[in-house]
Amino acid sequence: MNSALTWCLALAPFALAGSGFLAGAAKPFRRRAGTGAALTAAFALALAVATGVAIALHSPLATGTLGIDGVGLGFYVDTLSAIMFALVAFVGLIVTLYSRNYLDGDPAQGRFTKWLCLTLAAVLLLIVSGNLLQFGLAWIATSVGLNKLLLFYPERQAAVLAARKKFLASRVSDLCLVAAMALLHQAFGSLDYAVLFAGAEAMRITGVVPGAIHAVAVLLVIAALLKSAQFPLHGWLTEVMETPTPVSALLHAGVINAGGFLVLRFAGLISLSPVSLEVLVIVGGFTALFGSVVMLTQTSVKVSLAYSTIAQMGFMMLQCGLGAFAAALLHIVAHSLYKAHAFLSSGSVIDLARASWSPSPGGRPHPARMAMIVGLVLAVTLVVGTLFGATIIQQPGVFALGAVVMLGLAHLIIQAFDERPSLYVIGRTVALAVLVGLAYFGLQLAAEHLLAGSLPPVQALRGPLDLAIVAVVVLAFAAVTILQSLLPGKAAEPRWQALYMHLANGLYVNTLANRLVLRFWPSPPPVQTGRTASIMPTSGAHP
Numbered sequence: 001m002n003s004a005l006t007w008c009l010a011l012a013p014f015a016l017a018g019s020g021f022l023a024g025a026a027k028p029f030r031r032r033a034g035t036g037a038a039l040t041a042a043f044a045l046a047l048a049v050a051t052g053v054a055i056a057l058h059s060p061l062a063t064g065t066l067g068i069d070g071v072g073l074g075f076y077v078d079t080l081s082a083i084m085f086a087l088v089a090f091v092g093l094i095v096t097l098y099s100r101n102y103l104d105g106d107p108a109q110g111r112f113t114k115w116l117c118l119t120l121a122a123v124l125l126l127i128v129s130g131n132l133l134q135f136g137l138a139w140i141a142t143s144v145g146l147n148k149l150l151l152f153y154p155e156r157q158a159a160v161l162a163a164r165k166k167f168l169a170s171r172v173s174d175l176c177l178v179a180a181m182a183l184l185h186q187a188f189g190s191l192d193y194a195v196l197f198a199g200a201e202a203m204r205i206t207g208v209v210p211g212a213i214h215a216v217a218v219l220l221v222i223a224a225l226l227k228s229a230q231f232p233l234h235g236w237l238t239e240v241m242e243t244p245t246p247v248s249a250l251l252h253a254g255v256i257n258a259g260g261f262l263v264l265r266f267a268g269l270i271s272l273s274p275v276s277l278e279v280l281v282i283v284g285g286f287t288a289l290f291g292s293v294v295m296l297t298q299t300s301v302k303v304s305l306a307y308s309t310i311a312q313m314g315f316m317m318l319q320c321g322l323g324a325f326a327a328a329l330l331h332i333v334a335h336s337l338y339k340a341h342a343f344l345s346s347g348s349v350i351d352l353a354r355a356s357w358s359p360s361p362g363g364r365p366h367p368a369r370m371a372m373i374v375g376l377v378l379a380v381t382l383v384v385g386t387l388f389g390a391t392i393i394q395q396p397g398v399f400a401l402g403a404v405v406m407l408g409l410a411h412l413i414i415q416a417f418d419e420r421p422s423l424y425v426i427g428r429t430v431a432l433a434v435l436v437g438l439a440y441f442g443l444q445l446a447a448e449h450l451l452a453g454s455l456p457p458v459q460a461l462r463g464p465l466d467l468a469i470v471a472v473v474v475l476a477f478a479a480v481t482i483l484q485s486l487l488p489g490k491a492a493e494p495r496w497q498a499l500y501m502h503l504a505n506g507l508y509v510n511t512l513a514n515r516l517v518l519r520f521w522p523s524p525p526p527v528q529t530g531r532t533a534s535i536m537p538t539s540g541a542h543p
Contacts, residue, residue: 088120131191146251147170222279228313253339292480315401322400
């Protein structure tokens, strides 16, 4: 019964793939093809819900591998994959419904629907794969489908450049995954998940970890970092705005999470290697800070959202490196839902801003008072985190992100003190901060219990390096919070203008990457398609 349900869940990716091929062929019925794709995505979501109920009773569900030595076709579904499957199916359903109207009348609507469905099918197949070879094939198929979507308008030079940078990063990622695959098959004699997970657990119990497993963990981490647009290979993600808006929503809310899912899926193996975890901590922590700071300087709504995604993926990698795997999955779910809504509603941002505008009383923030408020927020985080057992020593990953989330509320408290100082406003704002802290740490605790059978338990602080990194991340975001409030009053000063300009250009890292790619892979002349760039819509407008 359980095996049959797992095979039924596997129908969803293949049904989406079939819908994609039909959409590409049904040119006179493009809108009907989009409706068929949406119905298939709804079918996938319904299967995910049914499977989630079954997993609540019997976890995990596995079919075994139809092949030789754990290499072939098979499916493995536990709480982790059920949550991710439901998330991608839900986002895919919303995106396909949105794109049905968004591209209505576009002569290439059938081609767009085809590659949208095929990309979604590859992501869903990746999530429920039961062995690493199948995972790797779906991993590559996801990259191929996304590349086709990025080049939906091939006459746009910026789209071509972004697709090429993504292509190069993805191919290196693929090579790392293939190398890890070869080492794992040599070590365990199989690529079936059940065998790999059992072998990793045995190593954890005995405490004996061969050097090949450390190499596998590092290779998997590098593959995930390259897939997740981490610094310094992040630039392509900020340049995909030449594609239709549904692609941006699907990419930022679904496909970009493939790297994070790789780390979570093989967390049992990766957590055996302290070196691989430190790589996640260092790269993820720096990317989170870099993306967050640069995001504040962007004037384009969608570029700002792109840097936000880069930062959020960095946070997620930082959490994994600190051993907070359940918190990382909760982060993925929350970020995906928020980012899908943000991109699909980005065309209305001006109307929303005008509707919510209110005159500022003109408060003047004071640095000392702001520092005191930031310290108060961090103290609240420490107290609430301690109540839930999420201290900086016991659960550094959960605490670090909790502190950053709470620092986001510091602006509200600063305004309460500076603009309309009254006991009622101050008390209400502080109460809100406490409530947010309770909600955050409560959700983290619930996610930890829900995923106890799918992910390793939360790890304690490993040593002084991790402590230093957590401290640097929290203090750096505290400094950014203070500067964000002070900078508007210093906008006329030349040094702040220069700093703003450098940050707005991402410290020119992406510019150097563009020059390097163009040097060794020059762009061809623009493709003439009968639609000139001057009349082509941007990704935020209806074509």
